Structure formats: structure tokens, C-alpha cells
Amino acid sequence: DDSGYESMKGRVNERIEKVFRPEFLNRLDDLIVFHHLTIENLKEVIDIELAKVRERLLERGLKLELTDESKKFLIKKGSDTDFGARPLRRALENYIEDPVSEELLKGEFEGKDTIQVDCKEVAGKKQLVFKGAVTEEPVVAGSSEEHDG
Numbered sequence: 001d002d003s004g005y006e007s008m009k010g011r012v013n014e015r016i017e018k019v020f021r022p023e024f025l026n027r028l029d030d031l032i033v034f035h036h037l038t039i040e041n042l043k044e045v046i047d048i049e050l051a052k053v054r055e056r057l058l059e060r061g062l063k064l065e066l067t068d069e070s071k072k073f074l075i076k077k078g079s080d081t082d083f084g085a086r087p088l089r090r091a092l093e094n095y096i097e098d099p100v101s102e103e104l105l106k107g108e109f110e111g112k113d114t115i116q117v118d119c120k121e122v123a124g125k126k127q128l129v130f131k132g133a134v135t136e137e138p139v140v141a142g143s144s145e146e147h148d149g
Helices: 003-020 040-059 068-078 085-106
Strands: 063-066 114-122 125-133
Touching: 003 125, 040 063, 040 085, 040 114, 063 068, 068 085, 068 114, 068 125, 085 114, 085 125
Parallel strands: 063 114
Antiparallel strands: 114 125
């Protein structure tokens, strides 16, 4: 809410006026107080960052689906109250992009149209699990309903 933000900004202004000299403060254009990102904000960041990965996978005829649990796993591994969502980018590389690339090179998703990512407990440790799936029925030549007439 705006009143909470203004109150926080006022308190921060009072504190910095006690710490910094007026000559320095006059060089600042504005003071911005950042809010901590919520879980929902971080999930949105994941979706935005994964849009690039999804685009590259779509060129190979693959979709990428993440469960809510897998997103929570990524948030836990890649969020930092001091740095916000910045570490999330690295977590996406380490836990999504790199493993998917390795599996693609091994041919693990051959004949599949979707890569499903879930978080499972394996040997007492949570980790992401990747599974190739066929979610759309392939269209067989000559079998469309138009010809049934």
C-alpha cells in the first residue's frame, strides 16, 4: 500500500540524512525503496526467463512444462533477500537449461513433444526430474475427419 511505502521512504530518508553529508545527498536524484519479491513475483520471473528457453525448445518441436513444486524448488535455490531475483537466472541455467540440454544431446526426448519438470524426493533429497511426454495426438496422413463425409 502507498501509505506504508511513503512511511518507509520517510524513515529511510531520516536515516540517510543522519549518515551522509548534504553535499552527497544533493547529488542523488531520488530515493527508491524496494519491496521484497513475493513467491508469486518470483514465479512470474521464472515464467519470463523461461519464455526464452521455451522459444528455443519450440524450434525443436518441444514444449516445457513446470509444476508448481518445481517452481518452488527453483525459488528456494535461486532467491536471495539481498539480491532479489538475480540469482534466479543462474538457478534456471543450472537446474533447467543445462540438464535439458544434456538430455536432448542424449536423445532422451526423441519422439516426445513435451518436457515435464517436477520436483521429487530422491534418496532423501529434493531434486528436479525431467520426463518426456506425448501430450498431443499425432496427425496421421489421410485420417482427418473431413474425409469421413
